[in-house]
Amino acid sequence: MQIDLTGRTALVTGSTAGIGLAIAKGLRAAGATVVVNGRTPERVQAAIEYCGTEGVRGVAADVGTADGCEALITAEPKVDILVNNAGIFSPQPLFEIPDAEWERFFAVNVMSGIRLARHYVPQMVEQQWGRTVFVSSESAIQVPPEMVHYGTTKTAQLTVARGMSEAVKGSGVTVNSVLPGPTMSEGVEQFVREMVGDEVESMEEAGRIFIERERPTSLLGRLASAEEVANMVVYLSSQQAAATTGAALRVDGGVLRGVV
Structure with missing residues (x-):
């Protein structure tokens, strides 16, 4: 397939x-002009x-703030492809999660995508x-007990995406969700280390231990790669x-x- x-x-x-x-690099390799986004100029x-x-x-x-989304829209007022990937996660006992943390997770993981899609999708419909x-998560379906606030936001993303796809049916515009499973990344490495401990030096082995202990239903038996x-x-x-x-496709x- 080309x-x-x-x-x-x-x-x-x-x-x-x-x-x-990895998504940005993959889209660029396929020929798209790509706009990358992050919170600091250095990382961008x-x-x-x-x-x-x-x-x-x-x-x-x-993009976890309304002002940040507006700044991004002002800088890039029109795009053909929008990938709502920004997200945060961290383990925390359910009954110890304060209101501010629930609100922060919802702002970053859910409202960022809503705000941006609300601007860009109508333009896509016009053309x-x-x-x-x-970019949701398998945690949307199988909510992890160590971070319920994260799972809640990922479930919300599925609802938002499906609703948007219904709203633009027959327009030539598609809206979908992707459900990654445990995937090797900068943030996940720290998370896995917190869950597994320092008993092994190799991150690859730590990932396998995490999958065996915490995600035993995995058929892959390892962390997926970002690519x-x-x-x-x-x-x-x-x-x-x-x-x-209107689909939720699994890469779990x-x-x-x-x-x-």
């Missing part, structure tokens, strides 16, 4: 590391250099072509995925035991 996104502009939020950075510049400076530009803005992808998740997002951003909309390594 995916060609030449002439398309793609915005990937939270794309200075991990899955977001590093991401641009990683992806290759030609055809890549960046905007430093905190009768567009792709919006919400493996990015491949699904690049496909959903393409013309080849025109008939896929088989952690979820459901057949659909």
Whole structure:
């Protein structure tokens, strides 16, 4: 399959590391002009250099705030592909999570995507072509007991994405969600270390121990790579995925035991 996104502009939020950075690089490799986003100019510049400076530009803005989303929209008023990847997570006992933390998780993980899609998707409808992808998680379905606030926001993303796809049906615009499973990234490495401890030096081995203990239903038996998740997002951003909309596609390594 030859995916060609030449002439398309793609915005990937939270794309200075991990899955977001891999998505940005994958979209650029497919020919899209890519806008990377992060909270600091230094990290945004590093991401641009990683992806290759030609055809890549960046905007430093905190999309977890209304002002940050507005700044990003002002800098990049029109895109063809929107990947809502920005997100935060951290383990915390359920009854110890304060209001402020619930609100912070919802602002970053849910409202960022709503605010940006509210601006960009109507433009996509006007041009009768567009792709919006919400990077959710298998935690949306199988809520992790160590971070229920995170799982709650990921479930909300699925609802938002499905609702948006219904709102633009027949327009040539698709809206989908991707459900990664445990994936190797900068943040996940720290999380896995917290869950497993320092009993092993190799991150690869720590990941396998984490999967065995905490996600025993995994068929993959290891952490996925960010590139493996990015491949699904690049496909959903393409013309080849025109008939896929309103869907939640799993890249979870088989952690979820459901057949659909």
